[in-house]
Amino acid sequence: MKQVYSRPKSLKEAHFHYCPGCGHGIINRLIAEVIDEMGLREKAICVAPAGCGMLIYNYFDMDTLESAHGRGAAVATGIKRVRPDNLVFSYQGDGDLAAIGTAEGFHAANRGELITVIFVNNGVYGMTGGQMAPTTLSKQVTTTTPYGRDTVLAGHPVRICEVFAVLDGTSYLERVAVNKPAAIIKAKKAIAKAFQHQLDKTGFSLVEILSPCPTNWKMNSVEACKWIDEVMSKKFPIGLVKEVKC
Amino acid sequence: MNGNAALGEAAVLAGCACYFGYPITPQNELTEYMAKRMPETGGVFIQSESEIAAINMVLGASVAGARAMTSSSSPGMSLKQEGISYLAADELPAVVVNMVRGGPGMGNISPAQSDYMQATRGGGHGDYKTIVLAPGSVQELTEIVPLAFELADEYRNPVVILGDGMLGQMMEPVSFDNIKPPKVYPKDYILTGAHGRPSRMVRSLLFDTKEEEEHNWKLFRKYQRIEQNEVRYETFMMEDADMAAIAYGIGARIVRGAIKRLRQENLKIGMIRPITLWPFPAKIIQETVKKVSDFFVFEMSTGQMVEDVKLSLEGKGHIHFYGRPGGVIPTPIELYRIISRHYYQARRRKKQ
Numbered sequence: 001m002k003q004v005y006s007r008p009k010s011l012k013e014a015h016f017h018y019c020p021g022c023g024h025g026i027i028n029r030l031i032a033e034v035i036d037e038m039g040l041r042e043k044a045i046c047v048a049p050a051g052c053g054m055l056i057y058n059y060f061d062m063d064t065l066e067s068a069h070g071r072g073a074a075v076a077t078g079i080k081r082v083r084p085d086n087l088v089f090s091y092q093g094d095g096d097l098a099a100i101g102t103a104e105g106f107h108a109a110n111r112g113e114l115i116t117v118i119f120v121n122n123g124v125y126g127m128t129g130g131q132m133a134p135t136t137l138s139k140q141v142t143t144t145t146p147y148g149r150d151t152v153l154a155g156h157p158v159r160i161c162e163v164f165a166v167l168d169g170t171s172y173l174e175r176v177a178v179n180k181p182a183a184i185i186k187a188k189k190a191i192a193k194a195f196q197h198q199l200d201k202t203g204f205s206l207v208e209i210l211s212p213c214p215t216n217w218k219m220n221s222v223e224a225c226k227w228i229d230e231v232m233s234k235k236f237p238i239g240l241v242k243e244v245k246c
Numbered sequence: 247m248n249g250n251a252a253l254g255e256a257a258v259l260a261g262c263a264c265y266f267g268y269p270i271t272p273q274n275e276l277t278e279y280m281a282k283r284m285p286e287t288g289g290v291f292i293q294s295e296s297e298i299a300a301i302n303m304v305l306g307a308s309v310a311g312a313r314a315m316t317s318s319s320s321p322g323m324s325l326k327q328e329g330i331s332y333l334a335a336d337e338l339p340a341v342v343v344n345m346v347r348g349g350p351g352m353g354n355i356s357p358a359q360s361d362y363m364q365a366t367r368g369g370g371h372g373d374y375k376t377i378v379l380a381p382g383s384v385q386e387l388t389e390i391v392p393l394a395f396e397l398a399d400e401y402r403n404p405v406v407i408l409g410d411g412m413l414g415q416m417m418e419p420v421s422f423d424n425i426k427p428p429k430v431y432p433k434d435y436i437l438t439g440a441h442g443r444p445s446r447m448v449r450s451l452l453f454d455t456k457e458e459e460e461h462n463w464k465l466f467r468k469y470q471r472i473e474q475n476e477v478r479y480e481t482f483m484m485e486d487a488d489m490a491a492i493a494y495g496i497g498a499r500i501v502r503g504a505i506k507r508l509r510q511e512n513l514k515i516g517m518i519r520p521i522t523l524w525p526f527p528a529k530i531i532q533e534t535v536k537k538v539s540d541f542f543v544f545e546m547s548t549g550q551m552v553e554d555v556k557l558s559l560e561g562k563g564h565i566h567f568y569g570r571p572g573g574v575i576p577t578p579i580e581l582y583r584i585i586s587r588h589y590y591q592a593r594r595r596k597k598q
Contacts, residue, residue, distance in 0.1 A: 041440065042439050042440050042441035042442070043439040043441070044439060044440075045310075045437045045439060048449070054451060055451075057447040057449055060445070061440070061445050062439070062440050062445050063438065063440050063445055063446050063447075064437075064445070064446075064447045064448075064449075065306075065309050065336075065437055065447070065448045065449070066336075066447075066448065066449035066450060066451055067302065067305070067332075068328055068329065068332050071298065071299070071305075071328075071329070074294070074298075074299040074300075074302035074303050074306065075302045075303070075305055075306040075309075076306060077292070077299075077303050077306060078264070078266070078302065078303035078304060078305060078306020078307035078308070078309075078310065078314070079306040079309060079310045079437065080306075081264065081290040081292070081303075081306075081307065082263070082264060082290065082306075082307045082310035082311065083310045083311075083438065083439075086438070086439045103295050103296055103298075103299065104295070104298075104299050104302065106295075107294075107295035107299065111292075
């Protein structure tokens with residue numbers, strides 16, 4: 001019998017710790033599949049974040065380093081400059097990249113570091129219990145915006161892809177989602193493309209992935225996936241934001 | 247050469263392959279020197295967007311297997327503490343230079359020794375230690391840099407070189423002849439891509455409480471090993487001394503000038519100069535107090551190392567402390583007057 005589906009080689013035999021309906025598990029798997037298909041498992045060095053994605057070193061069967069909250073792009077810079085022939089990517093959440101690590105991400109992008117950032121945007125701080133993130137939508141209720149995010153008091157949702165697009169060092173920026181099969185297929189293609197940009201040395205590449213967080217959004221999984229289409233993607237439009245041809 | 251540039255050249259000769267830094271006075275000559283020398287030697291230079299980014303680039307370069315260095319001065323060192331804590335927790339080698347300036351806060355750019363506590367107590371969060379080396383001349387600076395890289399690699403721990411604005415800026419003749427090619431240490435932990443071997447992970451997050459405790463004990467045992475093996479100090483005219491001055495770095499250099507003058511008047515003063523501030527040379531102080539009852543401690547701070555002297559003496563002996571909190575450095579003549587006053591006080595007390 002022909003086997004059509006199995007665990008990617010780049011994933012260890014471990015159970016994900018993520019909540020039911022969370023997008024991290026899908027994204028972890030997509031990265032592993034892409035790395036398998038591109039034959040990069042023995043070249044890859046992954047920089048893990050703080051937050052829900054921090055335990056990816058328990059899942060990815062490749063060289064992995066943990067970084068302090070927000071510092072992923074700086075750490076990845078140090079690795080890549082020493083090992084230019086490796087595939088170096090950081091996995092970062094929205095608090096990580098758009099709040100505490102804005103400077104590190106922005107300047108790595110501006111220098112055109114040949115690294116890839118997998119940027120998981122679920123609009124909240126997941127691991128710490130659902131507080132407001134820089135990407136939290138206007139009027140969205142979180143534990144630290146109990147009356148809904150008031151943009152006059154708390155600022156506006158940050159659109160990282162659009163901000164990074166103006167930087168000359170960036171070569172590939174795409175926003176995708178993992179809330180339905182068709183979107184997941186596109187997300188996988190975007191991850192592969194971002195890695196290819198790194199291998200082709202065109203510049204800094206980043207894939208922003210809109211990802212459901214049913215636990216902190218106080219929704220069931222189906223509602224969370226719908227919410228990405230109906231609400232979240234209005235502020236964060238899905239699609240290619242920038243591509244500099246190789 | 248000035249101290250900062252000499253430090254840079256010594257680092258290059260010691261095999262430093264990566265330098266990441268952010269400008270701050272009084273250590274800019276080092277960043278500028280590395281900007282020129284790193285490309286010449288095929289190394290990496292990045293002027294980072296912040297001190298935080300610089301130390302995290304060091305972490306990345308270190309985990310990738312390169313000898314990496316960053317440098318800063320006091321306010322910048324505060325920003326680096328997060329990364330230093332991670333380096334220590336991950337057991338990664340790195341050399342971090344602090345050319346201390348007056349503080350706290352912005353302070354000013356004049357020399358000081360007021361970061362002693364931050365350097366020797368870990369500085370960042372958690373139970374960890376950094377080896378701290380305190381050179382007292384430009385020549386010694388060039389000798390301490392290769393040592394710092396060797397110790398960092400041997401113990402897989404960050405090493406801090408604690409200088410000050412004066413040491414960084416002063417010009418002295420230097421020789422680099424004694425710098426040997428770097429030793430090769432086992433690099434079985436570095437990340438190179440899992441080619442032909444099982445994948446590796448470098449991390450400090452240990453969810454299992456027992457694992458976390460064991461990791462902290464493991465680090466503790468390493469620090470004990472360092473305390474046993476790596477204490478360094480120099481003594482000066484201690485053979486017949488009945489009072490021991492204790493000072494480090496540039497402070498010790500000024501005290502040495504004062505002692506020479508005091509000796510002309512037959513005041514029997516010698517000096518113990520700690521070269522490693524952590525591990526602190528407690529044993530030599532404990533041995534000295536068996537023969538010498540009075541200790542004069544000078545620091546360019548309001549009193550930080552003096553606490554280590556107190557801990558070393560364990561209640562024995564008499565401490566005479568004189569501190570200046572940075573900004574103005576006393577001259578050897580000023581210290582000569584101060585030390586002689588303490589010396590005669592001690593003599594009167596002993597007679598009573």
